[in-house]
Amino acid sequence: MNKVSCSAKVAFKKVTHVIFDLDGLLLDTESIYKRVFSDIAKKYGKIYTPEIQAKVIGRVELDSAKVAVTEMKLPISPSQFLQQYKSMAESSLASVGIMPGAERLVRHFHSKQVPIAVATSSGQDTYDLKVSKHKSLFSLFSHVVTGGTDPEVERGKPSPDIFLVCASRFKDKPKPEQCLVFEDAPNGVQAALGAGMQVVWVPDKQTDENLGKMATLKLNSLDEVKPELFGLPPLKQ
Incomplete structure (x- = not known):
């Protein structure tokens, strides 16, 4: 059953x-x-726990490396961590799959002329690698903001910068x-709320639900999205 957070007991606001x-x-x-x-953690006798993961995900790469190194007390620098990470992850990222419900939702919004964009903490090179096998899908977005390399994104998530920059780049500047x-x-939830936006949270199953409890709406999968709750065209059943 979908769980609406305490902050969302009032009606959802219409968006465009x-x-x-x-x-x-x-x-x-x-x-x-x-x-x-x-x-990488195992190489140094450490454990990458769900608690550390929750602090890492959503951040730009260097910030993620800093948190990982600090939290696990690794005997390497963040730049050394990143170097190991990139060499180990490159081939897997080049063939990464799409999450359940994602393609259907993106294509639906595009077909209904709802302006859509991507705001990712990835740098441009890493973004290009990840989407290399899904160019047709990602060509549907109005624009993409790569927070790891975009000069206008001064601070990474959980700061709101990336979402404010992303909104400003829509043609009609909502x-x-x-x-x-x-x-x-x-x-990311914290960053979106800080930007003054509503946010639908679809967390990893291992993520502590309390960490995103202020989200406007929590779902288990993008398959559960009901756009009409926010005044957007409903998906075909």
């Missing part, structure tokens, strides 16, 4: 634009990250309250 996170929301990358981070964000990471 939609912003999607990428990792763990549109693309099934989190399982790759989890495996690679765990393998107000933040006109945008609905889809996120999987607690850091």
Whole structure:
């Protein structure tokens, strides 16, 4: 059963634009990250716990590496961690799959002329690698903001910068309250709320539900999305 957070007891507000996170929301990358981070931790006798994962996901790569190194007390620098991560993850990221319900939802919004965009903490090169086998789908987005390399995104999630920049790049420049964000990471939920946007949270099953309890709506999968709740065209049954 869908769980609406306490903050969302009032009616949802109508929106006109939609912003999607990428990792763990549109693309099934989190399982790759989890495996690679765990393998690096294991090399140094450490454990990549769900608690540390919750602090890592959603951040730009360097920030994720800093958190991982600090939290696990690894005897390497964040840049060394990133170097190992990239060499271990590259082949898997190039063939990453799409999350359940993601393609249907994106194509639905595009067909109904709902403006859609992506706001990802990835850098441009990493983004290009991840979507290389899904170019048809990702060509449907109005634009993509790659927070890891975009000069206008001064601070990564959980700061709201990336969502505000993303909204400003729609042709008609909607107000933040006109945008609905889809996120999987607690850091992303915090960033979207900080930007003044409603946010649908689709967390990893291992994520502590309390970390995203302020989300406008919590779902188990994008298959459960009902766009009409936010004044958007409903999906065909």
